[in-house]
Amino acid sequence: MTTANELTPKEKQELKTNEQTRPGRYYVPDVDIYEDDSGLWLWADMPGVEQDSVRVEIDEDVLTLQGEVSLRSYEGLKPLYSEYNVGHYLRRFNLPAGAFDEDKIKARMTNGVLELELPKAEKAKPKRITINS
Amino acid sequence: MAVLSFRPTFNPFHDLLDLQRELDRFLGKPLGSDFGLSGGGVFPPVNVFADKDGVVIRAEVPGVDPNGIEISMEGRTLTICGERRRENGKPGSYHRRERSYGKFSRSVTLPEDLDRDKANAECKHGLLTIRIPKAEAAKPKLLKVGAA
Numbered sequence: 001m002t003t004a005n006e007l008t009p010k011e012k013q014e015l016k017t018n019e020q021t022r023p024g025r026y027y028v029p030d031v032d033i034y035e036d037d038s039g040l041w042l043w044a045d046m047p048g049v050e051q052d053s054v055r056v057e058i059d060e061d062v063l064t065l066q067g068e069v070s071l072r073s074y075e076g077l078k079p080l081y082s083e084y085n086v087g088h089y090l091r092r093f094n095l096p097a098g099a100f101d102e103d104k105i106k107a108r109m110t111n112g113v114l115e116l117e118l119p120k121a122e123k124a125k126p127k128r129i130t131i132n133s
Numbered sequence: 134m135a136v137l138s139f140r141p142t143f144n145p146f147h148d149l150l151d152l153q154r155e156l157d158r159f160l161g162k163p164l165g166s167d168f169g170l171s172g173g174g175v176f177p178p179v180n181v182f183a184d185k186d187g188v189v190i191r192a193e194v195p196g197v198d199p200n201g202i203e204i205s206m207e208g209r210t211l212t213i214c215g216e217r218r219r220e221n222g223k224p225g226s227y228h229r230r231e232r233s234y235g236k237f238s239r240s241v242t243l244p245e246d247l248d249r250d251k252a253n254a255e256c257k258h259g260l261l262t263i264r265i266p267k268a269e270a271a272k273p274k275l276l277k278v279g280a281a
Contacts, residue, residue: 007176007177007217007233007234007235007236007237008175008176008233009175009176009177009178010233024148024149024150024153025149025150025153030231030232031229031231031232032227032229032230032231032232033227033228033229034226034227034228035226035227035228036226043196043220043232045195045196045232045259046195046259047193047194047195047258047259047260048193048258048259048260049258049259050258069149071146071148071149071152073260073262074146074152074182076184076185077182077183077184077189078182078183078184079155079156079158079159079180079181079182080159080164080181080182080183080188081159081162081163081164081168081170081180081181082156082157082159082160082161082162082180082181083160083161083178083179083180084156084178084179084180084193085153085156085157085160086149086152086153086156087149087153088149109258110196111194111195111196111197111198111199111256111258111259112193112194112195112196112258112259112260113195113196113220113259115220
């Protein structure tokens with residue numbers, strides 16, 4: 001018997017390392033990372049970030065996810081009460097170099113969630129070795 | 134002849150840090166007695182703003198289908214319901230699972246002076262924005278002082 005999951009709010013994690021030069025607090029987006037034989041999938045929560053404000057980079061073995069929120073959506077608004085703060089998102093991951101086919105990486109932004117698909121390079125896929133009798 | 138204006142002025146936020154500091158100031162600060170929130174600890178966390186027309190409630194709901202969000206109003210109580218579903222039901226291993234899934238429901242009691250019938254909501258990029266204008270009677274009026 002399963003009970004319906006109740007979502008509970010989480011406090012945003014502020015980015016404390018690798019400070020950015022531009023003013024403003026950065027937050028670490030929550031991610032889910034899934035892997036199977038064909039590739040790696042990653043989902044990052046970046047509410048308030050539009051498709052054009054996302055930057056995904058792979059440099060050697062570092063994957064960088066960056067999302068910027070727009071101040072425009074706060075124009076004319078005066079805070080009365082707050083339970084959460086807003087800010088840009090930044091997170092970095094170490095990836096094994098050469099494991100992914102960089103030309104085939106797909107990124108998509110839907111409802112404030114960045115979805116990344118990193119297909120494995122042929123040589124990184126597990127190979128089954130047949131045993132000859 | 135003098136004109137009295139009760140319209141509040143809003144200084145624009147200079148940059149992100151400015152907005153962040155402002156939000157910090159209001160973190161958990163109690164609202165007026167006629168505004169009831171079900172309290173922190175219920176998803177989604179909300180921020181409440183004032184704009185020139187009335188009140189704006191904003192909540193972050195990433196990964197939630199906007200078509201599945203139900204906002205209902207009963208008397209002065211506004212309820213936001215929805216569900217966040219898992220994107221991928223494949224077998225295999227998750228290296229990380231930081232995002233949670235499930236249903237949510239949050240109620241807010243609105244102040245009397247809002248025009249609840251004129252409320253509207255939109256959800257874009259995982260951001261839900263509900264605007265509720267002030268009722269006509271509560272809007273600031275300009276008083277003209279006549280010469281005797």
